[in-house]
Amino acid sequence: MAASIGGWSARHRWAALSIWIAFVVTATLVGNAVGTEKMRSWEGENGEAREAATVLEAAGFPDVAAESVLIQTRDGKAPADFRRVAEEVGRAVLATGRVENVRTPYSEEAPAPVSADGRSALVVFDMKGEGATAGERVRPVIDAVAQVQRAHPEFRIDQAGEASSDLMVGDALADDLTRAELLSVPLTFGILLAAFGALLAAVVPLVVAFTAYLGAVGLLALTSQLLHVDSATTNLMLLIGLAVGVDYSLFYIRREREERAAGRGRERALEIAAATSGRAVLISGITVIVAMSGMFLTGNGIFIGFAQGTILVVLTAVVGSMTALPAILSLIGDKIEARVVHGAVRRLTGRTWRRRLGGREGGGRVWNAILAAVLRRPFVSVLLAGGLLIGMAVPAFDLRTGQAGLADLQGDYPVVDTFRRIEAAFPADKAPATVVVTADDVTAAPVREEIGRFEERALATGEAVGPFGVAVNPDRTVAVVSFGLVGAGPSDEASERAVRTLREKVVPQTLGRVGEAHVYGSVAAVMDFNAQLGRTVPLVFGFVLLLAFVLLLVSFRSLVVAVTAIVLNLLSVAAAYGVLVVVFQYGWGEELLNFTSTGSIVSWLPLFLFVILFGLSMDYHVFILSRIREAFDRGMPTEQAITYGIRTTAGVVSSAAFIMVGVFAVFGTMSLLSFKEMGIGLAVAVLVDATVVRAVLLPATMKLFGDANWYLPRRLGWLPVLDHEPGGADEAEEPGGSGRDGGPDEPDALPGERVPVTAG
Known part of the structure; x- marks a missing residue:
C-alpha cells in the first residue's frame, strides 16, 4: 500500500x-x-468532583472574578495612616467604573481582613461582568492601583486576583509558548542544514x-x-x-x-x-x-x-x-x-x-566503532547498557506526584509574588471545601433542616471547620454549602481523611436524604483525579503494550522482535522517569534549568510521558528493524543484517534524534514547571533511546539471539506475510536510470562481503 x-x-x-x-x-x-x-x-475533573462541577456550571450562579489589593509596609512597622491608604485604594478602583462590592478593613459590613501582626491589609472587590472575560477589562483597575502606589512609596501596594492573573500570567505564558514555538522551527532548520x-x-x-x-x-x-x-x-x-x-x-x-x-x-x-x-x-x-x-x-x-x-x-x-x-x-x-x-x-x-x-x-566512524565493539562483546554490552538504564530508572521508585499550584509558575511574575505574600500574611488554617446540593427547591424547610444537621454533624466529627455559608442559585434548585476542612489542603492526609468522612458518613445521613449531594473543592478534586488515574493507568499501560506488541508481531512476523521492542522501550521510559525524579523532585538541576523544585512531579505527567515516549520510541525502532529485516530477507546472515541495518540508518537516526531533543529541550526553558518537566523528560528519553538503546542494546540483544530473532511459533503461521524487500527490485532499471556517479552501485556491505542485489 x-x-x-x-x-x-x-x-x-x-x-x-x-x-x-x-x-x-x-x-x-x-x-x-x-x-x-x-x-x-x-x-477536567473526575468522579464525584466532576458531577459537582457539572451541576455548578449548569446552575446559573454568577460568574464573578474576585480581586484583592495587598497593602504592606516596607519597613515592617504599622503606620498610623494605614486606613487612609486603604480607603484611597478603594476609591481609586471604584472610580474606574469596572468594579463592585469594594470592601476595605474599615468597611462597616463584612470588612476585609488585616493580618495578625497588623502590618498587612487587603482591599477586596469583584470585577463587573462575566468573570471569564474579566481579564480583558482589568487593565484600568491595575493602573489605578499603580497610581496609588506611586503616591505612597512607603507602602507596597500590589493587586492580585482572577482577572489580573488572566491578564498578566496569561499574556506571559502565551509569550513563553510563542517564543518556544518560534525557537523550535529555526533550531530544527539549523540541524537539518547541518545534517544535509x-x-x-x-x-x-x-x-x-x-x-x-x-x-x-x-x-x-x-x-x-x-x-x-x-x-x-x-x-x-x-x-x-x-x-x-x-x-x-x-x-x-x-x-x-x-x-x-x-x-x-x-x-x-x-x-x-x-x-x-x-x-x-x-x-x-x-x-x-x-x-x-x-x-x-x-x-x-x-x-x-x-x-x-x-x-x-x-x-x-x-x-x-x-x-x-x-x-x-x-x-x-x-x-x-x-x-x-x-x-x-x-x-x-x-x-x-x-x-x-x-x-x-556506512554511518560514520563513531557509529562503526561503537557497533563493532558491541557486536564483539554483545553480552558485556547488554550488561553495561542495561545496567546504566536500570540505574537511571531506580529513582523512579521514589516518584511522587503533586498538583500544579502557584509554585508551578517559575520566573519573575509580580502577580504570583503578590499571591505568595498574601498567603504568607494571611495563612490559611483550613482547606476550603463545598457540598453541592440539588433538589426541587433547596429553600424548602426539609432541605434547610438537613443543611443545619449537616453543619452540626460535620463540626462534631472534628473534620470540618466553620464558619459555614450557603449560596442558592436563581432557580433555587442548587445550594452550595461552603466551609473549611482540617489540614493543609490537596495531598494532605488530614484533609483527605476529612473528605472521606464527609462523603461516607455525614452527607449520606443528612443532605443525601433530601436530594443529591456531592463534596467538592480542591482536596476532593485531587483525590478523585488520583483515584481515576489509579484505576485507568493499568488499563492504559496494558492497552498500549498489547496493541504495540500485536502490531510489531504482524509487521515483522517475529515473537522475539516484538517482545524485545517492548522491553527496550519500557527501559527508555523508566530511565526518563528516573531522570525526572532526580532533576525536578530532588532538585539537582535547579540552577542549570532555572527553577525551584516543588518536591514532586505534576500528577498528569507520568502517564502522559509513558504514552508519548512509547509511541515516539517506535519511530527509530521500526525504522532500524525494517532495514535489518530487509537485508535478512535479501539473503544476508543475521549478524551482517544487523550491521547493515544500523550502519545505513545511523546518520538519519542521529539527525532525527538531535531534532527531537532540540525541539523538546526548547520547551524545557519555559516558565511553567510542568512544561519544563515535560520538555526535559521527552528530550532525555529520546536521547537515551537513540543512543544507548538503538546503538548498543538493540544490536547486542539481536546478536545474542541470532537467528532466533525471527522465531515465529507455528500456530502463528497464519499471520500475513509482509514483504520487507523494495518490491519489484528484480526488475531491470528503466532506461536512463543510471546513478549520478555513472552507474549502479551495490548497497553498503561488510568488508570482504558483497550484498546480494538483483537490480541492474
Whole structure:
C-alpha cells in the first residue's frame, strides 16, 4: 500500500500536491470558521468532583472574578495612616467604573481582613461582568492601583486576583509558548542544514511537517465540537507534529537519496523509498497513534484532548509523508542536494554532500566503532547498557506526584509574588471545601433542616471547620454549602481523611436524604483525579503494550522482535522517569534549568510521558528493524543484517534524534514547571533511546539471539506475510536510470562481503 501510494504521488506529482494543498487550506479555513471548542471546567475533573462541577456550571450562579489589593509596609512597622491608604485604594478602583462590592478593613459590613501582626491589609472587590472575560477589562483597575502606589512609596501596594492573573500570567505564558514555538522551527532548520548541507533538503521536511500541523489543527477544530480540548493542545500538537513530521521526511528522503546514489532512476528510487521507508513510516505512525489512543481510557478531558491533538497531527504527518513528500521529491529531483556549505564541509571532512546525503558512508566512524565493539562483546554490552538504564530508572521508585499550584509558575511574575505574600500574611488554617446540593427547591424547610444537621454533624466529627455559608442559585434548585476542612489542603492526609468522612458518613445521613449531594473543592478534586488515574493507568499501560506488541508481531512476523521492542522501550521510559525524579523532585538541576523544585512531579505527567515516549520510541525502532529485516530477507546472515541495518540508518537516526531533543529541550526553558518537566523528560528519553538503546542494546540483544530473532511459533503461521524487500527490485532499471556517479552501485556491505542485489 505504501509503495502504491508513493508511486502514484511521484508519477502524478502535480495532482498529489494539489490535493495536499487543497486539504491543508480547506482544513485551515474550515477550522478557523468553526473555531476550536475549549474544554469545560468540569471536563477536567473526575468522579464525584466532576458531577459537582457539572451541576455548578449548569446552575446559573454568577460568574464573578474576585480581586484583592495587598497593602504592606516596607519597613515592617504599622503606620498610623494605614486606613487612609486603604480607603484611597478603594476609591481609586471604584472610580474606574469596572468594579463592585469594594470592601476595605474599615468597611462597616463584612470588612476585609488585616493580618495578625497588623502590618498587612487587603482591599477586596469583584470585577463587573462575566468573570471569564474579566481579564480583558482589568487593565484600568491595575493602573489605578499603580497610581496609588506611586503616591505612597512607603507602602507596597500590589493587586492580585482572577482577572489580573488572566491578564498578566496569561499574556506571559502565551509569550513563553510563542517564543518556544518560534525557537523550535529555526533550531530544527539549523540541524537539518547541518545534517544535509543542502538548503532544499533542510526546507522540505519542515514544509511537510508544518503543513501537516496546520491541517491537523483545522481538523481538531471539527473534532473538538464533539470532544472538547484543553487550551494547551495546539501547543503540544506543534511539539509532536514538528518532531514526527520531520523524522518521517528524513527517513523517506534518506532512502530515496541512497537509491539514487546506487544508480536507480528517479522514479525507481522513489518507488523503492515508498516501499521501504514509506512502509516504516506507516507502521511507526500507526504505532504512535495506537499509543496515543490509550489516553482516551482515562476518561479525563485533558488527556482526551491531548489524545485527539496528537493522533490528528501524527496521522496528517504520515499522510503528508506518503503523498506530498514523494510528489515534492519527484518535482525537485536531484536539485534537493544543491549545496550551500559544500566547500567548508569538504575541507573539514574530505567528503562531498552528495555522498553523505546518499548515505553511502556506512554511518560514520563513531557509529562503526561503537557497533563493532558491541557486536564483539554483545553480552558485556547488554550488561553495561542495561545496567546504566536500570540505574537511571531506580529513582523512579521514589516518584511522587503533586498538583500544579502557584509554585508551578517559575520566573519573575509580580502577580504570583503578590499571591505568595498574601498567603504568607494571611495563612490559611483550613482547606476550603463545598457540598453541592440539588433538589426541587433547596429553600424548602426539609432541605434547610438537613443543611443545619449537616453543619452540626460535620463540626462534631472534628473534620470540618466553620464558619459555614450557603449560596442558592436563581432557580433555587442548587445550594452550595461552603466551609473549611482540617489540614493543609490537596495531598494532605488530614484533609483527605476529612473528605472521606464527609462523603461516607455525614452527607449520606443528612443532605443525601433530601436530594443529591456531592463534596467538592480542591482536596476532593485531587483525590478523585488520583483515584481515576489509579484505576485507568493499568488499563492504559496494558492497552498500549498489547496493541504495540500485536502490531510489531504482524509487521515483522517475529515473537522475539516484538517482545524485545517492548522491553527496550519500557527501559527508555523508566530511565526518563528516573531522570525526572532526580532533576525536578530532588532538585539537582535547579540552577542549570532555572527553577525551584516543588518536591514532586505534576500528577498528569507520568502517564502522559509513558504514552508519548512509547509511541515516539517506535519511530527509530521500526525504522532500524525494517532495514535489518530487509537485508535478512535479501539473503544476508543475521549478524551482517544487523550491521547493515544500523550502519545505513545511523546518520538519519542521529539527525532525527538531535531534532527531537532540540525541539523538546526548547520547551524545557519555559516558565511553567510542568512544561519544563515535560520538555526535559521527552528530550532525555529520546536521547537515551537513540543512543544507548538503538546503538548498543538493540544490536547486542539481536546478536545474542541470532537467528532466533525471527522465531515465529507455528500456530502463528497464519499471520500475513509482509514483504520487507523494495518490491519489484528484480526488475531491470528503466532506461536512463543510471546513478549520478555513472552507474549502479551495490548497497553498503561488510568488508570482504558483497550484498546480494538483483537490480541492474
